[in-house]
Amino acid sequence: MGQKFMEPAVWNDAVTITANMHEVLDQADKRRRVVILGGGFGGFRLAAGLSPRLFNVTIVSPRDHFLFTPLLASTVVGTTEFRSIIEPLSSARKGVTVYVATATSIELDRQIVHCMGSFDKDKFELGYDTLVIGVGAAAEMERVPGVAKEALALKELSDARQIRRNVMKCVERAALPGVDSETRQRLLHFVVVGGGPTGVECAGELYDFVHEDLIPRFSHLGPFFKITLLEAATEILSSFDRSLADYTRKSFAKRGIEVRTGAFVSAVTNEQLTLRNGELIPFGVLVWSTGITPTDFVKALPVERTSNGRISVDRYLRVKNAPNVFAIGDCASVEGSTYPATAQAAQQQGAYLAKALTKAVRGKDVAAFRYLHLGMLASIGGGRALADVPGIKWRGFSAWLVWRSVYLTKLVSLRNKFRVFFDWIRTSLFGRDVTTF
Numbered sequence: 001m002g003q004k005f006m007e008p009a010v011w012n013d014a015v016t017i018t019a020n021m022h023e024v025l026d027q028a029d030k031r032r033r034v035v036i037l038g039g040g041f042g043g044f045r046l047a048a049g050l051s052p053r054l055f056n057v058t059i060v061s062p063r064d065h066f067l068f069t070p071l072l073a074s075t076v077v078g079t080t081e082f083r084s085i086i087e088p089l090s091s092a093r094k095g096v097t098v099y100v101a102t103a104t105s106i107e108l109d110r111q112i113v114h115c116m117g118s119f120d121k122d123k124f125e126l127g128y129d130t131l132v133i134g135v136g137a138a139a140e141m142e143r144v145p146g147v148a149k150e151a152l153a154l155k156e157l158s159d160a161r162q163i164r165r166n167v168m169k170c171v172e173r174a175a176l177p178g179v180d181s182e183t184r185q186r187l188l189h190f191v192v193v194g195g196g197p198t199g200v201e202c203a204g205e206l207y208d209f210v211h212e213d214l215i216p217r218f219s220h221l222g223p224f225f226k227i228t229l230l231e232a233a234t235e236i237l238s239s240f241d242r243s244l245a246d247y248t249r250k251s252f253a254k255r256g257i258e259v260r261t262g263a264f265v266s267a268v269t270n271e272q273l274t275l276r277n278g279e280l281i282p283f284g285v286l287v288w289s290t291g292i293t294p295t296d297f298v299k300a301l302p303v304e305r306t307s308n309g310r311i312s313v314d315r316y317l318r319v320k321n322a323p324n325v326f327a328i329g330d331c332a333s334v335e336g337s338t339y340p341a342t343a344q345a346a347q348q349q350g351a352y353l354a355k356a357l358t359k360a361v362r363g364k365d366v367a368a369f370r371y372l373h374l375g376m377l378a379s380i381g382g383g384r385a386l387a388d389v390p391g392i393k394w395r396g397f398s399a400w401l402v403w404r405s406v407y408l409t410k411l412v413s414l415r416n417k418f419r420v421f422f423d424w425i426r427t428s429l430f431g432r433d434v435t436t437f
């Protein structure tokens with residue numbers, strides 16, 4: 001392996017958490033201190049895999065929950081409820097300490113992370129023997145003028161809630177008497193930019209919401225609703241098999257979702273966007289889902305990064321020239337590979353690192369990380385989905401049943417599996433909620 005997998009622990013001489021009982025107790029604790037930055041797919045899976053007998057595990061994360069993003073688009077319209085897809089970080093494993101805070105910087109030579117509490121901005125430091133950076137990535141909102149201010153990302157639960165609020169706000173405004181047709185048309189035009197799986201799922205969910213729940217209640221607004229999906233490249237769903245992308249286009253066309261490829265948005269103002277060809281498109285709600293970019297924290301780290309700004313790690317997920325520091329998930333890039341920025345890659349890295357750290361502590365050899373591609377699934381609305389699994393290209397209603405079954409089993413807790421299952425039954429029996437709160 002060249003360099004050692006990890007250096008010996010310095011035990012607790014670097015602990016500088018505010019003077020309290022924790023510190024006193026830590027002095028007697030000879031377990032290796034693992035600090036995990038981020039409680040997403042990578043960090044949560046890693047924490048779940050580390051035995052409290054061997055490791056003293058702390059998660060630092062600005063949100064106190066793990067978010068199951070594959071069902072995030074369906075919370076926008078209420079097919080699934082917000083609370084059904086989050087898990088408290090402390091449930092990762094008994095004994096895990098969680099600090100709801102943001103890591104602001106790292107001192108590699110002193111093995112210390114500087115953090116800031118999420119609520120009162122209290123600053124504190126954490127010493128570590130092993131540091132794992134799993135802070136994910138941010139939604140890319142800066143490249144086109146006006147996007148950061150006027151468009152809504154779909155990355156966090158708060159984003160889904162905001163999109164829902166804005167959709168309902170537009171519907172309620174459009175429903176008022178005396179609103180002219182042009183304004184109604186604009187308010188009820190929901191535009192999604194980005195033809196990847198997230199953008200496609202969001203457009204599909206919005207369509208179902210409009211046709212199954214809004215039009216029956218606001219029938220006079222029916223002719224004004226419109227959903228458009230804009231993609232700058234020549235095709236949507238470029239990571240999926242061509243046949244599945246074509247099927248999606250046909251299915252969207254049949255249902256009246258307008259898909260426009262080669263449509264590069266060059267500017268956005270509060271009521272309309274401009275395409276590169278000069279065309280103006282008025283909208284009521286604009287969802288921006290064009291990809292990810294490194295977080296400001298990652299950009300400022302004193303470590304080697306790849307050309308796309310991700311932290312460069314070797315095949316053991318070690319950050320180069322940073323002893324005892326590892327990086328996983330969307331914020332990291334493994335040398336000599338092009339793993340996608342997906343939950344399955346992040347989760348596999350978290351699981352690998354839990355095993356690798358355990359082996360290293362026990363003095364056993366550690367093998368390099370290997371990614372196993374299990375395939376991709378995406379729901380396209382209307383009770384249809386896509387399944388692009390090695391050797392199988394599947395679509396339609398049966399793929400939708402597979403999509404639902406797979407994600408039901410992948411949800412972490414039994415409680416949330418039940419919640420989501422009953423959310424789906426509730427939606428099919430009684431429809432989605434159309435109130436604003």
Ligand SMILES: Cc1cc2nc3c(=O)[nH]c(=O)nc-3n(C[C@H](O)[C@H](O)[C@H](O)COP(=O)(O)OP(=O)(O)OC[C@H]3O[C@@H](n4cnc5c(N)ncnc54)[C@H](O)[C@@H]3O)c2cc1C
Nearest residue numbers: 038039040041042070103135136329330341342343344346
């Ligand atoms: C709407 C949507 C749908 C998706 N659907 C799928 C899908 O179906 N299949 C799939 O494989 N992938 C999917 N993805 C991608 C998947 O969610 C990501 O690839 C995955 O979450 C990456 O995991 P991660 O652990 O690297 O980061 P994340 O899961 O993003 O977690 C990052 C964590 O770091 C925390 N954090 C951020 N900054 C700091 C800091 N400075 N200090 C401490 N903590 C910090 C965050 O709060 C968060 O807890 C989807 C993504 C989205 C947005």
